[in-house]
Amino acid sequence: MSENSLGLxxxxxxxxxxxxxxxxxxxxxxxxxxxxxxTKEGCRTGDCGACMVLVNxxxxxxxxxxxxxxxxxxxxxxxxxxxxxxxxxxxxxxxEAGAVQCGYCTPGFVVALAAQLGGRxxxxxxxxxxxxxxxxxxxxxxxxxxxxxxAAAREAI
Amino acid sequence: MTRSDAAPKARxxxxxxxxxxxxxxxxxxxxxxxVPHGRIVRMExxxxxxxxxxxxxxxxxEIRTLLPKGALEAxxxxxxxxxxxxxxxxxxxxxxxxxxxxxxAAAAVVPVVESLRTDARIEDVFPEWPSAAAAKDPRVVGHVxxxxxxxxxxxxxxxxxxxxxxxxxxxxxxxxxxxACLGEARGGKFRVRTSTQTPFGLREDLASILGIFESSLxxxxxxVGGGFGGKGAAFLEPYALLLAVxxxxxxxxxxxxxxxxxxxxxxxxxxxxxxxxxxxxKIVGRRVRLLLDTGAxxxxxxxxxxxxxxxxxxxxxxxxxxxxGFAVQTNKPPFGPHRAPFAPQSVFALESHIDGLARRxxxxxxxxxxxxxxxxxxxxAYDQPVGPFGLEAGxxxxxxxxxxxxxxxxxxxxxxxxxxxxxxxxxxxxxxxLSLRPDGLVILQGEREIxxxxxxxxxxxxAERVLGLSLAAIRVDYGDTATAPFDSGVFGSRTLGALGxxxxxxxxxxxxxxxxxxxxxxIHLEIKSGQVLVVAGRRRHKLVDLLTPTERAEGGLVxxxxxxxxxxxxxxxxxxxxxxxxxxxxxxxxxxxxxxVDRETGHLRVVRYAAxxxxxxxxxxxxxxxxxxxxxxxxxxxxxxxxxxxxxxxxLANPGLLDYRLPRLRDVPPIHVELIEGFAGAGPFGxxxxxxxxxxxxxxxxxxxxADATGTRVFEMPLTPExxxxxxxxx
Ligand code: FES
Ligand code: FES
Numbered sequence: 001m002s003e004n005s006l007g008l009x010x011x012x013x014x015x016x017x018x019x020x021x022x023x024x025x026x027x028x029x030x031x032x033x034x035x036x037x038x039t040k041e042g043c044r045t046g047d048c049g050a051c052m053v054l055v056n057x058x059x060x061x062x063x064x065x066x067x068x069x070x071x072x073x074x075x076x077x078x079x080x081x082x083x084x085x086x087x088x089x090x091x092x093x094x095x096e097a098g099a100v101q102c103g104y105c106t107p108g109f110v111v112a113l114a115a116q117l118g119g120r121x122x123x124x125x126x127x128x129x130x131x132x133x134x135x136x137x138x139x140x141x142x143x144x145x146x147x148x149x150x151a152a153a154r155e156a157i
Numbered sequence: 158m159t160r161s162d163a164a165p166k167a168r169x170x171x172x173x174x175x176x177x178x179x180x181x182x183x184x185x186x187x188x189x190x191x192v193p194h195g196r197i198v199r200m201e202x203x204x205x206x207x208x209x210x211x212x213x214x215x216x217x218x219e220i221r222t223l224l225p226k227g228a229l230e231a232x233x234x235x236x237x238x239x240x241x242x243x244x245x246x247x248x249x250x251x252x253x254x255x256x257x258x259x260x261x262a263a264a265a266v267v268p269v270v271e272s273l274r275t276d277a278r279i280e281d282v283f284p285e286w287p288s289a290a291a292a293k294d295p296r297v298v299g300h301v302x303x304x305x306x307x308x309x310x311x312x313x314x315x316x317x318x319x320x321x322x323x324x325x326x327x328x329x330x331x332x333x334x335x336x337a338c339l340g341e342a343r344g345g346k347f348r349v350r351t352s353t354q355t356p357f358g359l360r361e362d363l364a365s366i367l368g369i370f371e372s373s374l375x376x377x378x379x380x381v382g383g384g385f386g387g388k389g390a391a392f393l394e395p396y397a398l399l400l401a402v403x404x405x406x407x408x409x410x411x412x413x414x415x416x417x418x419x420x421x422x423x424x425x426x427x428x429x430x431x432x433x434x435x436x437x438x439k440i441v442g443r444r445v446r447l448l449l450d451t452g453a454x455x456x457x458x459x460x461x462x463x464x465x466x467x468x469x470x471x472x473x474x475x476x477x478x479x480x481x482g483f484a485v486q487t488n489k490p491p492f493g494p495h496r497a498p499f500a501p502q503s504v505f506a507l508e509s510h511i512d513g514l515a516r517r518x519x520x521x522x523x524x525x526x527x528x529x530x531x532x533x534x535x536x537x538a539y540d541q542p543v544g545p546f547g548l549e550a551g552x553x554x555x556x557x558x559x560x561x562x563x564x565x566x567x568x569x570x571x572x573x574x575x576x577x578x579x580x581x582x583x584x585x586x587x588x589x590x591l592s593l594r595p596d597g598l599v600i601l602q603g604e605r606e607i608x609x610x611x612x613x614x615x616x617x618x619x620a621e622r623v624l625g626l627s628l629a630a631i632r633v634d635y636g637d638t639a640t641a642p643f644d645s646g647v648f649g650s651r652t653l654g655a656l657g658x659x660x661x662x663x664x665x666x667x668x669x670x671x672x673x674x675x676x677x678x679x680i681h682l683e684i685k686s687g688q689v690l691v692v693a694g695r696r697r698h699k700l701v702d703l704l705t706p707t708e709r710a711e712g713g714l715v716x717x718x719x720x721x722x723x724x725x726x727x728x729x730x731x732x733x734x735x736x737x738x739x740x741x742x743x744x745x746x747x748x749x750x751x752x753x754v755d756r757e758t759g760h761l762r763v764v765r766y767a768a769x770x771x772x773x774x775x776x777x778x779x780x781x782x783x784x785x786x787x788x789x790x791x792x793x794x795x796x797x798x799x800x801x802x803x804x805x806x807x808x809l810a811n812p813g814l815l816d817y818r819l820p821r822l823r824d825v826p827p828i829h830v831e832l833i834e835g836f837a838g839a840g841p842f843g844x845x846x847x848x849x850x851x852x853x854x855x856x857x858x859x860x861x862x863x864a865d866a867t868g869t870r871v872f873e874m875p876l877t878p879e880x881x882x883x884x885x886x887x888x
Contacts, residue, residue, distance in 0.1 A: 021257065037176040038169015040382070042333050043414045047814035050333060078169035095163040098779050101787065102608025103166025104333040104382030110167055133822050137814070139333050139383050140608045142790030143822045145783055 006067055010034055011080030026070060027051045027062040030077055038078040038107050042137075049136030052108040053077050059115040061135070078107035086118045090153045097149035101140035109136050113150060123154045158628065158777050160614045162606055166380075174337035174352025174379045175411055182339065183212055185400050185410040186259035188249035188266040189419070190241040193275045193488035193807035197241065197248060200268035205251060208265060210258030213403035215396075216249035223402045227368025232455060235366060235395040241270065242453035243490045244807055245419035252400040252408050276487045277807035279428055279448050286430070286446070287483060298451055299458035299484030301466060305538065306477030311442030315434035319514045323431070323506035324873040327450075327801035328424040328794075329417075330495045331819060334382020337411035340397030347374040347401075349394050354384040355646025356603045358585075360638045362391040367398060377637035381607040385791075386494035387422060388607070389648060418812035421490025423801065424499060425450040429469065429506040433514055440476075440529055445469045447482035449499070452489035459484070461492060461499075467539065468503035468853075471511070472548055472578035472745060473529040475538040488807045494648070496788070497849035500577060501795055501856050505874045508575040508857035513870055522574055522861070523556045530576075531743070533836075541740075545836035547771025548576055548745030554769045554831055555747045562751055562765070569753055570764060571866025576747045577853030580740035581838060581846035582649025586721030587656045588642035591620065591663040594713035595701040596687050597630035600660060603641030606633075609787075609848050610780045611652035618776050619657045619841045623664035625681030630689065642717060650846025653776065654741060654838060655720055661841040663718025670714065674703045723839060741839040744846065745771040748789070748854040752862040759882030761797060763859060767829040773838030773845035785830045785851040792855025794820045800875050 006020040008029065017033045027044070030036050030053065042050035044063045051062045054076040081087035090110050093099075100106050116132050117123050124132075129150050138146060165171050202214045217236045220228050228234060236248050249266055253259035276282045282296050292300040312318060338351035347369065353359050356376040364371040381388055397410040412420065427449045434442035447469060449462050462482035470478060484492075515525035527549065535543045552574075559572055566572065590601040598620055606613040617631040635641070644656055672680045677693030682700075684690070689700040701709070708714050723741050749767040754760075768785050775781045798818040802810040811817045838845030856874045863881065864870045871884045882888045 031176075032178075036169075037172070040169070040173075040334070041175050042335070043814050045414065045813060045815065048333060082168040091164055091167040094167045095159050098159070098163075098783050100160065100163040100166050101610065101783065102333065102381060102383040102606075103162065103171065104173060104608075106167045107169040130822060137333060137819055137821065139331055139385070139791065139819070140787050141783060142786035142788070142828070143820075143825045144786045144828060146822065147825075 007071055008067065009074050010036070011076055020067060022068055024067050025063055026053070026065040026067045029067040030062060036077050036079050040104055040107055049108040049112065050105055052111040052136070054081070054111060054115055057115060057118065059112045078111055081111060081114055086114045089156050090114045090117065093149040093153035093156060097145050097152055099141055099145040099149040105136060105138040109133060109146060112136055113153060117153060117157050123157045126151055126154060129154060158779065160610055162613045171380045173334050173382045175334055175382070177337060177339040177350055177379060177409055179339055179407040182407040182409050183252040183254060183404055184256040184259045185250055185252045185397060185408050186256070186263040187247040187396060187416070188251065188263045190244060190246040190248050191268070192241060192270050192272045193244040193277070195241045195270045195272040196239070198269040198271050200249065200266065202249060202266060205262040205265045208258065208262040210254040211251060211262045212254065212406065213252045213400050214249065214262065215399050215403050219399060219403060223399060225368040228366065231366045231368065233366065235399050240273070243488050245490070247396060250396040250400055252404045275807050277803055277805050278487060279426065279450050279485050282485050282487065283448065289481070291483065296486040297483050298454050298456045298486045299462045300482070301459055301463045302481045304479040308442050308444065308477045308479045311477045312434045315436050315441065317435045317517070318432060319435065319510065319517060320432045321510050321513065322872065323429045323509065325427045325502035325505060326875060327426055328495060328799050329801055329817065330385035330387035330423060332383030332385055332387055335412050335414060335417050336388065336393050338394050338397050339407055339409045340394060340401040341407045342398055342401040345373060347398055349398060350377045350379055351394055352381045353378050353388050354381060354604065354607050354648055355389045356638050357643055358389060358646050359391060359394065363394055363398070366391055366395045375637050375639045378603065378605040378635065380605050384607040384647065385496045386498060386648065389494065389646065392422065414814065415812040418801070418817065419490065419809055421452060422493025424495045424502065425452050425489060425492045427502055431469070431506060431510045433510065435514065435518065438518060438520065438528065440473065443470060443475055443478040445478065445480040449482060449484050450487050450489065451484040451492040452487055454484065454486060454491045465499040465503055468500045469507050470538045471507045472531045472576065474531065474535060478538055489803060496791065497579060497853050500579070500853045501792055502874070504575065504577045504853050505856040505860060508854065509860050509870060512861040512864065523552050523559065526576060527552050544742050546743050546745055547833040547836035548578065548747065550833050550836070551745055551747035551769035551771055552576065554833065555749050555767065558767050558829070559749055569756065569866060570751055571754070571862045571864070573750045573858045573861025573863070573865055574747065575854035575857030575861055576745060577850065578743055578745050579650060579846070579850040579853065580743050581654040581840065582651040583655045583722035583741050584645030584649055584651050587644030587659050588717055588719045589616065589656065589659040589663050590642045590715065590717050591660070591667060592713045592715045593667055593689065593700065595689055597632060597684065597689060598624065598626055600631070600633045601636050601641055602633060603636055603638055603644055604646050605635050607647050609784055611848065612647065614780060615653040615657060615776065616660045619660045620664045622842060623661055624667065625683065626689070627684055630684040650848040650850070653844050654840030654846040655722070657841040657844065658720040659718040661718065662720060663716050666716045666718065667714065671703065742773070742845055744773070744838065744850050746850040746854055748858040750858040750862040752859060752866060754863055754866045754881065756885065757887070759878040759885060759887055761859070761863065761876060761881060763793060763826045765827050767831070768851055769831045769833055770847060770851060771833045771836055771845065772847050773836060773840060774834055774843035775832050776842060776844050778832060781832060781847050782830050784847050786828055788851025789828050789855055790820050790825055792852040795875060796856035796859040797875055798877065800877070
């Protein structure tokens with residue numbers, strides 16, 4: 001297994017890591033090298049959405065991406081997003097709607113929703129936003145409170 | 158009322174078991190049994206020990222060399238000493254500098270095993286329905302048999318006997334966060350941080366497995382990314398702690414989803430036979446027989462069947478009955494609790510059966526239930542007194558909604574009703590420590606919030622109500638088993654109902670103490686400019702001025718509230734093992750489902766859903782609503798798609814989310830939630846536990862809706878398209 005140094009742009013800051021195995025997944029680099037544990041580790045197979053981050057603004061499952069593949073790209077995690085306006089708005093909507101129970105899925109939902117609401121121009125229709133969350137699993141809420149949060153966040157934008 | 162943990166969680170700011178880390182920490186991986194049943198002939202650990210980055214490898218021998226003697230005598234030692242009992246059972250473990258290195262080394266341990274006969278399914282153990290004599294079979298790890306009244310006579314004189322057999326499947330909790338823990342051991346002292354629902358219960362469990370005193374071990378809970386019953390008993394902790402002893406370093410152990418599925422501790426399959434005798438339109442006799450697959454569970458599992466069978470009698474007056482249940486050991490991973498353990502399965506069978514019976518009698522299914530449902534003042538089949546109970550009210554409310562739905566029911570659609578009951582558990586009781594400080598109240602607990610809000614939010618709301626102090630000035634703080642007062646943990650829907658009473662008592666004693674100090678009969682608290690004020694009539698005192706010098710030095714006025722459950726009068730001769738764990742009240746749930754059945758594919762669509770939940774008093778209605786919605790959707794998963802599939806060689810065929818299908822956002826129908834209040838529970842302000850009841854009636858409601866739509870009953874759950882198609886004779 002070969003190891004090399006790796007540079008990443010994380011939440012607007014350049015980060016540099018030594019001796020990173022070539023096969024290391026972005027999820028692990030973010031959590032264990034950068035120490036940003038707001039990105040959650042669930043299934044590691046691309047089926048739950050807990051590990052969602054933004055790569056150049058696009059929602060991306062960090063468990064399915066090698067860190068090396070995105071060395072040139074701009075990566076935003078929940079920690080970065082929650083300091084931005086759209087992130088704060090979405091988080092407030094989740095809080096108000098009672099859409100957070102164990103919270104393990106929540107950062108992934110926030111990232112996936114904020115990515116869709118972050119663009120210029122009017123927000124996409126509600127149905128489009130909900131379709132955009134099909135990759136995110138929640139085992140606690142039954143999704144109805146999350147749907148309310150989505151509608152509220154869309155209104156607030 | 159928003160929850161104080163919501164925004165920090167949404168920002169990714171709270172630490173779960175998966176996030177644990179410590180300086181100098183090693184990563185661990187498990188070596189798992191390659192056969193479902195067998196003996197280890199030889200297992201070389203030397204080569205793995207010499208692999209890059211590996212610091213420690215432990216197997217059965219290290220239980221003897223590294224732990225006190227008691228560890229060899231544990232009911233279930235860290236690693237099996239004699240037999241492998243299920244495929245994937247951990248038989249050794251590795252700690253290394255990186256997770257990759259640990260997994261590599263674990264994969265390099267290849268034991269030589271001798272295979273033994275595999276019992277993959279109940280039918281492998283009992284091809285025929287067993288007689289009572291079969292209870293002596295070593296693979297029967299629990300057996301209950303009880304009767305009441307002259308059952309035979311009732312069956313002989315019945316107008317009608319309704320007999321059916323149901324099958325249910327294995328279902329996994331799938332908490333989004335996998336199990337994870339971090340163990341440390343130094344000088345005979347052990348410490349484990351872990352994602353657990355029950356820190357104190359876990360401490361007891363681990364102490365017996367490791368052969369140590371409870372006082373040598375500290376358990377600290379992390380935030381829990383969903384528990385649903387799966388994060389109670391010892392799971393990964395023994396391996397992490399044994400590796401910590403061997404390596405003298407902190408050891409982190411977490412599992413993948415595949416391991417999570419293969420290690421089990423889940424609901425397992427069952428076969429249920431029900432016979433019901435009816436006379437004059439009423440149920441006069443019941444026969445209930447249950448074969449419950451308990452996987453690789455050890456003997457003494459009477460409670461598992463005793464408890465399950467209670468749900469099979471249901472919330473109905475039962476004049477005579479005979480019940481018999483067998484807990485059947487197979488070579489699957491051991492059975493474990495999952496949100497309302499085994500109730501959705503029992504209720505699927507019972508409520509399908511009752512529904513079919515009503516239809517056979519030509520009686521409206523709701524009307525038929527109303528004829529026999531428990532009311533306050535009744536006693537259950539096990540002679541437990543029934544207190545205020547909202548099921549009758551729930552059925553009446555459901556009848557109105559069903560009537561409205563039926564007026565515009567499209568062809569191919571059907572409506573199903575089902576009800577269930579739950580008894581709020583007391584567990585082993587619990588205590589809360591309340592510290593009233595000059596700037597607010599702190600409630601100290603050993604267990605952390607697992608998600609439903611009962612700890613972080615519910616306990617704070619109870620204190621808020623008693624003290625009058627605003628929620629913003631109340632904080633729930635978490636200790637470990639060494640610093641926090643004892644509590645049984647978060648399970649059995651007990652947190653608010655039972656532990657909440659400890660908090661309520663603590664808060665009331667604060668009121669009493671302070672009222673005395675200011676010489677008033679009634680007081681309440683307020684917070685102003687960050688200062689707690691004691692308000693008595695028109696007088697206001699700063700709390701800080703009322704504290705003794707010692708209290709001031711200690712930071713505030715500290716009290717403990719305790720609650721160890723109500724006294725009950727129950728005829729012990731009628732009590733089955735495990736069927737009546739300490740409970741404090743009964744709650745009821747009535748559900749309605751409208752489904753559309755595709756007559757060509759057997760595919761079901763749940764069009765809409767309604768849940769009528771007896772809550773006693775809703776302490777926070779929006780939080781209760783969230784519990785009901787979440788429970789219904791989890792129940793829909795079990796009703797429609799969730800099923801663990803084992804091969805005849807006891808290999809789990811679908812250990813992952815790709816083939817074990819959970820409900821997703823777009824699968825969820827509109828859910829109408831109606832809270833039934835006015836049937837007070839024993840909890841604070843009349844609250845009853847509501848975490849578990851909402852999952853219970855779901856599979857039955859869906860199955861009954863299918864029967865309504867098609868005239869055909871499905872006797873197996875989940876109701877996959879294939880099963881529905883087979884029932885409709887499309888396949
Ligand atoms: S952890 Fe990446 S999708 Fe589940
Ligand atoms: S809040 Fe627990 S998984 Fe969504």
